[in-house]
Amino acid sequence: MKIALMDSGTGLLAAAAAMRRLRPDADLVLSTDPDGMPWGPRTPDDVVEHALAVARAAAAHGPDALIVACNTASVHALPALRAELEPAVPVIGTVPAIKPAAAGGGPVAIWATPATTGSPYQRDLVERFAHGVDVTGVPCPGLADAVEQADEAAIDAAVAAAAQRTPEEVRSVVLGCTHYELVAERIRAALQQPGAPALVLHGSAEAVAAQALRRIGAEPAPAAAPTGRVTVLLSGRPGALPAEALAYAEGRMLAGSPADTADALTR
Numbered sequence: 001m002k003i004a005l006m007d008s009g010t011g012l013l014a015a016a017a018a019m020r021r022l023r024p025d026a027d028l029v030l031s032t033d034p035d036g037m038p039w040g041p042r043t044p045d046d047v048v049e050h051a052l053a054v055a056r057a058a059a060a061h062g063p064d065a066l067i068v069a070c071n072t073a074s075v076h077a078l079p080a081l082r083a084e085l086e087p088a089v090p091v092i093g094t095v096p097a098i099k100p101a102a103a104g105g106g107p108v109a110i111w112a113t114p115a116t117t118g119s120p121y122q123r124d125l126v127e128r129f130a131h132g133v134d135v136t137g138v139p140c141p142g143l144a145d146a147v148e149q150a151d152e153a154a155i156d157a158a159v160a161a162a163a164q165r166t167p168e169e170v171r172s173v174v175l176g177c178t179h180y181e182l183v184a185e186r187i188r189a190a191l192q193q194p195g196a197p198a199l200v201l202h203g204s205a206e207a208v209a210a211q212a213l214r215r216i217g218a219e220p221a222p223a224a225a226p227t228g229r230v231t232v233l234l235s236g237r238p239g240a241l242p243a244e245a246l247a248y249a250e251g252r253m254l255a256g257s258p259a260d261t262a263d264a265l266t267r
Contacts, residue, residue, distance in 0.1 A: 047072060
């Protein structure tokens with residue numbers, strides 16, 4: 001089994017680690033775009049162009065499925081990716097976990113990039129899945145970039161600023177950017193009110209990994225032998241996970257996997 005994941009950068013780590021936990025025997029292709037990142041400020045047409053290039057590089061390795069582990073690419077490029085790759089390669093997009101968060105009642109906060117926070121896409125998801133629930137959109141300027149760069153001070157500053165914009169009564173937070181899942185515990189620590197019930201964070205990594213397995217008719221097998229290999233593509237070139245990825249437990253987990261290319265995951 002081979003599963004490809006794509007993103008502009010390290011945002012794919014959470015979903016890749018979730019897939020590694022579900023299927024330690026699955027080969028993973030991690031296709032990123034260091035030459036074109038970040039995708040967030042790009043026009044929708046630019047996002048589609050870059051996403052297609054990254055997806056084509058991944059598809060050349062013959063995966064059984066492709067996970068679009070990026071909210072921005074899922075919003076703008078999913079139809080184009082599916083039109084080009086399916087049905088040969090199922091394409092699984094990433095959707096913010098608004099539905100399960102709303103099912104637990106409110107108040108709910110959605111942490112996302114500024115562009116996503118004000119988008120018709122997010123408003124539509126809230127209307128469809130959280131109608132009647134108290135939902136606050138919280139823009140998080142600079143947080144995804146800080147996570148990408150593994151800049152500790154910038155991460156702390158961006159999290160603190162977003163926490164200030166989050167109502168104190170919020171008990172459930174949707175992590176609306178895949179990068180945010182890499183710093184979930186920092187977000188929890190910044191938001192947890194003393195004496196309040198434990199804050200619930202809703203990411204997408206586990207759900208999207210499980211959906212990819214369903215799409216190809218495979219079952220989770222967490223006890224399988226850890227034989228899965230990792231291939232890293234950097235704007236289409238064989239390469240290595242960047243040093244910044246190793247700042248996160250997910251990156252270190254993947255770096256401990258065998259590599260499919262001679263120089264991958266080495267320094």
